[in-house]
Amino acid sequence: MAKRIEASNVSSYYGSFKAIDSISMTVEPKTITALIGPSGCGKSTFLRSINRMHEVLPNARIEGRLTIDDQNIYDSDVDVTAVRRMIGMVFQRPNPFPTMSIYENVVAGLKLNGVKKKSLLDDAAEKSLKSANLWDEVKDRLARPGAGLSGGQQQRLCIARTIAVQPQVVLMDEPCSALDPISTLAIEDLMFKLKDQFTIIIVTHNMQQAARVSDKTGFFSIEKTGDPGRLIEYDDTQKIFSNPAEKKTEDYITGRFG
Amino acid sequence: MSLLEKEVPGVVMTPDNIRSKKLPWAVDLGVAVVALIVAAAVVLGLGLGNWVLVVVVGIVFYLAGMFAAATRVEGRRSARNRLWKTLIYAACILAILPLASVVWTLVSKGAARLDGEFFGTSMNNIGARDPNGGAYHAIIGTLEQVGLATLMAVPLGVLGAIYLVEYGRGKFALTVRFFVDVMTGIPSIVAGLFILAFWVLIVSPWFNNGTPRFSGFAASLALTVLMLPTIVRSTEEMLRLVPGPLREGAYALGVPQWKTIVKVVLPTALPGIVTGVMLAVARAAGETAPVLLVAGGAAAINFDPFAGNQSSLALYVYQQAGDASRFAPERAWTAALTLVALVLILTIAAKLLARRNRLT
Numbered sequence: 001m002a003k004r005i006e007a008s009n010v011s012s013y014y015g016s017f018k019a020i021d022s023i024s025m026t027v028e029p030k031t032i033t034a035l036i037g038p039s040g041c042g043k044s045t046f047l048r049s050i051n052r053m054h055e056v057l058p059n060a061r062i063e064g065r066l067t068i069d070d071q072n073i074y075d076s077d078v079d080v081t082a083v084r085r086m087i088g089m090v091f092q093r094p095n096p097f098p099t100m101s102i103y104e105n106v107v108a109g110l111k112l113n114g115v116k117k118k119s120l121l122d123d124a125a126e127k128s129l130k131s132a133n134l135w136d137e138v139k140d141r142l143a144r145p146g147a148g149l150s151g152g153q154q155q156r157l158c159i160a161r162t163i164a165v166q167p168q169v170v171l172m173d174e175p176c177s178a179l180d181p182i183s184t185l186a187i188e189d190l191m192f193k194l195k196d197q198f199t200i201i202i203v204t205h206n207m208q209q210a211a212r213v214s215d216k217t218g219f220f221s222i223e224k225t226g227d228p229g230r231l232i233e234y235d236d237t238q239k240i241f242s243n244p245a246e247k248k249t250e251d252y253i254t255g256r257f258g
Numbered sequence: 259m260s261l262l263e264k265e266v267p268g269v270v271m272t273p274d275n276i277r278s279k280k281l282p283w284a285v286d287l288g289v290a291v292v293a294l295i296v297a298a299a300v301v302l303g304l305g306l307g308n309w310v311l312v313v314v315v316g317i318v319f320y321l322a323g324m325f326a327a328a329t330r331v332e333g334r335r336s337a338r339n340r341l342w343k344t345l346i347y348a349a350c351i352l353a354i355l356p357l358a359s360v361v362w363t364l365v366s367k368g369a370a371r372l373d374g375e376f377f378g379t380s381m382n383n384i385g386a387r388d389p390n391g392g393a394y395h396a397i398i399g400t401l402e403q404v405g406l407a408t409l410m411a412v413p414l415g416v417l418g419a420i421y422l423v424e425y426g427r428g429k430f431a432l433t434v435r436f437f438v439d440v441m442t443g444i445p446s447i448v449a450g451l452f453i454l455a456f457w458v459l460i461v462s463p464w465f466n467n468g469t470p471r472f473s474g475f476a477a478s479l480a481l482t483v484l485m486l487p488t489i490v491r492s493t494e495e496m497l498r499l500v501p502g503p504l505r506e507g508a509y510a511l512g513v514p515q516w517k518t519i520v521k522v523v524l525p526t527a528l529p530g531i532v533t534g535v536m537l538a539v540a541r542a543a544g545e546t547a548p549v550l551l552v553a554g555g556a557a558a559i560n561f562d563p564f565a566g567n568q569s570s571l572a573l574y575v576y577q578q579a580g581d582a583s584r585f586a587p588e589r590a591w592t593a594a595l596t597l598v599a600l601v602l603i604l605t606i607a608a609k610l611l612a613r614r615n616r617l618t
Contacts, residue, residue: 056506058427085512095503099525109511112521158507165511 003069003086003168003199004029005050010064011228012045012054019045021228022064025218032191032200034210034237037220037252042229043203046220047171050201051087052080068169085113088167092174094154096146096161102138105146105157109165124164131193132160133186152183159190163198170194172202176209188213207253211241219249279331289327293319317348361598368595371588377596381557381574386583393593395559396574400600402563403474403553403570404543407481412535414482415489416524422490423497424519435494441487446480450548453480458552466565472554474563477570480548485538492534496527532612540601546572571597 005027012020020042027033035043048054049062052073066073073083096105104111106128107121115121125142129135134156138149146157155175162170172191176184184206191200191213204210210217218234233240233249244250297316301307321344328337376392384391418438422431453476462471500523508518524531549555554567555577569577571593578590 051510053506053509056502056509081512081514084509088512089506089510091503091507091510093503095501095507097504097507097522097526099522099528108508108521109513112508112511112513112517161507161511167512 005169005199005201006065006067006070007046007050008065008067010046010049010062010066012042012049012062013060014057015059018228020049020220021230023231025231025234027199027201027216029199030195030197031215032195032202032213034214034217035201035203035220036205036207036210036217037229037232038222039205040225040229041220041222043220044173045229047173047201047203048089050169050171051084051089053084053089055080085165086167087169087171088162088165089171090155090159090162090173090175092177094151094158094178096149096154096157098145098147100146101143102146102149102157103142106160106164108161113165128160128164129157131163131190132156133190134160152179152186155179155183156187156190159187163194167198169199169201172200174203174205177205184209207241211237217241219244219246219252221248221252278333278336281328281331285327286324289323290316290320293317293323321345364591364595364598367588367591369592371592372595376589376592380559382559384557386581388583389585391585391589393571393574393589393596395556396569396571396593397596397600398559398561399474399477399549399553399556399568399570400543400572400597402561403478403481403549403568404539406475406478406563407485407542408535408539410478411482411485411489411538415486415535415538416493416531418486418490419493419497420519420524422494424515424523438487438490441483442491444484444487446484446545447547447551449480449483450551452483453477453548453552471565472552472567473565474553474560474568476552477549477568478563480552481542481545484545484548485542488538488541489535492537493527493531496530496534497523499530500526529609529612532608536605536608539604543597543601544572546570546576549573550576571600 007026008024009022010020010024011018011022023042023046035047037043045054050066050073054060054062062074068083068086072078097108100108103125106125107115110121110124115124126135126139129138134153137153138144138157146154149157155178159175176187179187188209191202194200202210202214214237216235217237217240219232219240220229221232222229233244233246235245239245240249241253244253294312294316297319298312301312301315321341324344325337325341328340332340375390377397378394379390379392380395381391381393382395418434422435422438425431426434457476457479458472459470462473462476463469465471504522504526505518508522509515513521549568549570550573553570553573555573556567556569560566560568575590575593575597578586578593581590
């Protein structure tokens, strides 16, 4: 199920502004990859280009190749909806649908894509909520609005919603930045659990988190404001945090820069 | 010594005492009474005006008196706070007064003819000396014309707004938005003339053996022209308020754009859209000129909006208010009251419907 992602020379532009410059990296299936780096260095831009979410912004375009199991997702005959169905995404801020209940939020992806059978939806809702460590907290109030949950619960609801459609890759854009340490831990546990099924790429500002959860880490940086972001180093997490090859990486993770 | 103290002599930003004296409410009341008495003495004594001026001058005196008293006891900052607070309350009451006055006038003058006959009969064969007669035909006209106009304007307007917010890029969208803004300012008589020239004189003969014909439908076309810009603009504003991350959240689940709009964006914006639609409906229900121009007005009941003259409540009010019969003004007032009540009921019903979809 999980897919291999290969980026080669991916550059991204917003109008005439170049946000990232020829990023090349390979993400193996069933691994967790962390992307770290200072603010504005293009981590999120790169992440959003993996499921073509950057296209939502006007004037955004991309150069280079990005393949999922050897299919280039930027080929002209690719259906962007199908790409996003394969590659789910969890955002920095929890964004449950405000008009939907907890249950409806979880099954939104299935329901809006045509799954109508109640038993199927019920199963998917329970399974996804259990995977997201949220079932016990909400099982008695599934009909209540999703927006009424606490921030950490909302974020787990969004994760449940994402995994309910059974994507093959899950992208996470700073999923814990608005959460307290307990909710953060719950989500990290969840990521370990999900690793058996999904390929996970996570953008994080929390270096301990990157060190704890990821198998591989990519360090992004920029020379100065206005320059495009570049991938400085990409290696096993162990190596990046103990013996990085680049001076810049070492400076960043030891706190001397960024 | 704080930094500020050093830089701005005399300003103490860190007081030792956080308590301050408060004027008791009795002083408030006392100042108000004194202000009113003084105002009455001045205004009535000098023969400047009646009690309305007394109240206005009294409020000015009250503001001045309270400001002076509060400055003395509570300090300048607190006095200014009181002054502005009173002004804001006064502005609010002033804004509500005309509204209350309108409602009171309508109810008191409209109640006289608020009977079964008014809602059950038309003006057919009612002469100048007949005290009876009703607005049944006008109510039917208003409901049919506004109903048809809403049926046409809401889908067009909402879809147009969706285009502008979700799909529109570049020059074409800008042009559309510009002309929608221009349309907002179209006087209703111009909309009526447009439909008269286009629909009544050119198109309607095709359906009527070559003879031009007034109809309620022509009126609803004119009302549609008037409702469209209001609905487009208010819906557009509401759709823009729906956060982008909500759309992205749906896209990330592999939901196509049109389904995201229908199932996520529209429901989120629904209460606001309903409010905008009701504003447009209220405006359309109150229009007189287009109905007079293209539906012609009628004294008899006509259920068919597609053939023959129709009246409407607004037009009925206009005609009765100008009628020479001494029974006509009463009918005009009651029709005006009916029109306001109708719009109110529709608005409440629409809000309740929109709320039912929201989770509690």
